[in-house]
Amino acid sequence: MRSAFLKACFILLTFSAGKAVPAQDWPADVPDRWLLAFVDVETTGLIPGYHEMIDIGIVITDLDGNEIAELFLRIQPDHPERTDEGARDVNAYDEARWHELDAASADEAVDKLVAFHQDIAGDRQVLMVAFNAPFDTAFLDHLFRSRERSWRELYHYFVLDVPSMAWSLGLRGLTGSNLAEKLGIDDEPHIAELHTGIAGAKLNARIYRALIAYRNSE
Numbered sequence: 515m516r517s518a519f520l521k522a523c524f525i526l527l528t529f530s531a532g533k534a535v536p537a538q539d540w541p542a543d544v545p546d547r548w549l550l551a552f553v554d555v556e557t558t559g560l561i562p563g564y565h566e567m568i569d570i571g572i573v574i575t576d577l578d579g580n581e582i583a584e585l586f587l588r589i590q591p592d593h594p595e596r597t598d599e600g601a602r603d604v605n606a607y608d609e610a611r612w613h614e615l616d617a618a619s620a621d622e623a624v625d626k627l628v629a630f631h632q633d634i635a636g637d638r639q640v641l642m643v644a645f646n647a648p649f650d651t652a653f654l655d656h657l658f659r660s661r662e663r664s665w666r667e668l669y670h671y672f673v674l675d676v677p678s679m680a681w682s683l684g685l686r687g688l689t690g691s692n693l694a695e696k697l698g699i700d701d702e703p704h705i706a707e708l709h710t711g712i713a714g715a716k717l718n719a720r721i722y723r724a725l726i727a728y729r730n731s732e
Contacts, residue, residue, distance in 0.1 A: 541641070545577045549640045551631075551669065552722065554714030555650050556605040558591055559598035562652035566591035568607045568617075570627070570654075571712030574634050579723040583634045586712035587626060588617035592660070606706035624661045631668045639670050645690055645718050647675040676718050679725055683732075690717050697724035 541548045552573040559565030567589050574583045591597075594609040601607065618626060631640060644650040651665070651673055658665040680686070680693055687693040694701040699720045702713040 539639075541577060547638050548577055549582070549635055549638050550575045550577060550579070550643050550674070550722075551640050552643045552715045552718040553650050553654070554644065554711045554718060555653050556607070556709070556711050556714075557601060557653055558594070558596055558607060559601045560649075562649075562656045565596060565598065565601070565653075566593065566620075567623075567653045567657050568605065568612065569711045570623070571710060571715035572627075572630070573712075573715045573719045574640070575719055575722075579719055579726060581719065583630075584712065584715070585627070585630045586710065587623050588612055588615055589623045589657075590617040590619060592620060602706075604706060605709050620657060621661055624658060624663055628663075628667055640668065641672060641674055642669040643674040643676060643718060643722065645676045645714065645721075647673045676721055679722070683725060683729055685725075685728070690714070690721065693721050697721065697728060699724050 539547055552575065554571050555567045556569045557565050557567050568591055569586070569588045572585045573581055575581050590609070590612050594607075597607055642651070654665045658667075676690075677688055677693070685693060685696055687696060691701050691704075694717065700717075702717040703709055
């Protein structure tokens with residue numbers, strides 16, 4: 515019974531995006547077979563399943579943080595009337611403006627996300643990286659579930675969290691702005707109309723590269 519349980523756990527931990535990961539093919543062993551996807555989302559509020567994504571930015575890099583490709587999508591939520599005013603103050607979501615900016619429907623967004631990853635990643639594994647990863651994964655999961663799909667079509671089982679990386683190096687900041695200041699890199703814009711998922715994703719990638727440099731300088 516124990517052996518069956520361990521086998522099931524191993525299968526779960528080594529399966530993602532429809533591809534099994536051989537035990538010897540982990541990032542430390544074959545880094546060229548892996549990519550990172552720095553993801554940031556903007557939403558209509560803080561409650562996944564009630565509030566929704568209104569944009570997503572993705573920066574694909576190699577394991578050293580060198581940029582390979584990027585994607586930015588605006589998404590028209592199914593329930594714009596649920597938008598929290600605090601969220602609107604942060605990201606300037608407006609239903610009419612989103613229509614003017616050709617925001618994708620949820621169905622279109624899912625299709626574009628899958629096509630982008632298939633085109634860039636091919637048969638390579640992709641690790642999602644986010645700032646406060648549970649927030650972004652929850653909204654991504656809701657978007658895909660609402661279309662009877664799974665975000666695991668895109669990413670490996672494991673998800674990396676930027677503040678956790680920083681804390682392990684003694685940089686105990688909980689905001690991107692704080693870490694950007696400590697690391698001496700450019701922050702993202704804090705003007706609502708410019709505060710987008712792609713700006714956040716690019717900041718996450720900059721922080722990641724700066725953390726590598728910080729570690730190497732110690």
